[in-house]
Amino acid sequence: MAGQHLVIVGKRGVGRSTVAANVSAALAEAGRRVLLIGYDNHRSSACNLAGGSELKALPAWRHGEEPPLYARGYRGALCLETGGSVADDETAQAALLDHPLIEAYRPEFVLHDVAWEPGSSFRLPAGIDGVASVLVVTSADRCALQAVNRLFGWLNTVAAANTRLAGVVANNLTGPLQEAIVSDFAGQSGGAVTATIPHSVMVLVSDFYCQTLLESAPFSHVTYAYRKLAKNLVEAATQRRPRQLDDDAMKKWYGKWGDIIAELETGVVTGGLGI
Ligand SMILES: Nc1ncnc2c1ncn2[C@@H]1O[C@H](COP(=O)(O)OP(=O)(O)OP(=O)(O)O)[C@@H](O)[C@H]1O
């Protein structure tokens, strides 16, 4: 199936579905034909992109009793929720991408909102290894960044040679300190932050409305951050593969930021670092 496949990954709860829905909406607003596939039980990303439109059962589904649900959403984007059953079934995943409804839609961008527990090994949905790019979402906390490090390792060792990094999205940031943490981490690994999405109560508002920010808050600063991210994804070349830091390097890096944050908080400066 043609189209650019973008897989949204990151630690649980980091904001993958929020990013998936909003970047899909921003791409649709920019005139792109977008398909968003959610593989989770929460039914959140596609629901918000659908903006409250009723999700209907995908017709002629022969791969399990629970058919994926679909709706046309914001600016005509096609929204699919598989409800989790397809997440473990490679035949069903391949069949989904070949479904006549999707073939007829001819998406330019296919976004995959996949579920992943950092304790388990990561796997791409079937049929897209080698043609997919990975958009890694993280917040500025240690566990989320550790998950990013594991994903960088996966990219370098398990993924097909032409599976690329589309970028790192630093999400839910409360200010410049958190921005510096994520950006320093990405830099250490040889990557770069593609988008910085601030923490905003508007994200919660859009969740309660069951819409994306593009629909519920078109002039919010967060919405502009998503527009910028979509533009980057359309225009920018994929990044080169960052490397995974080993345990010692990670420990050192955590220690460095522990010291910096403690110094900022207590005002005690050591090692020549200024506030
Ligand atoms: N930039 C932000 N500002 C404020 N709240 C945010 C932001 N991004 C995400 N959230 C909130 O964080 C919560 C988790 O987001 P989301 O469901 O997108 O995460 P997820 O990674 O998909 O989680 P899960 O692993 O459960 O699927 C939601 O309540 C969402 O509204």
Ligand SMILES: [Mg+2]
């Ligand atoms: Mg989710």
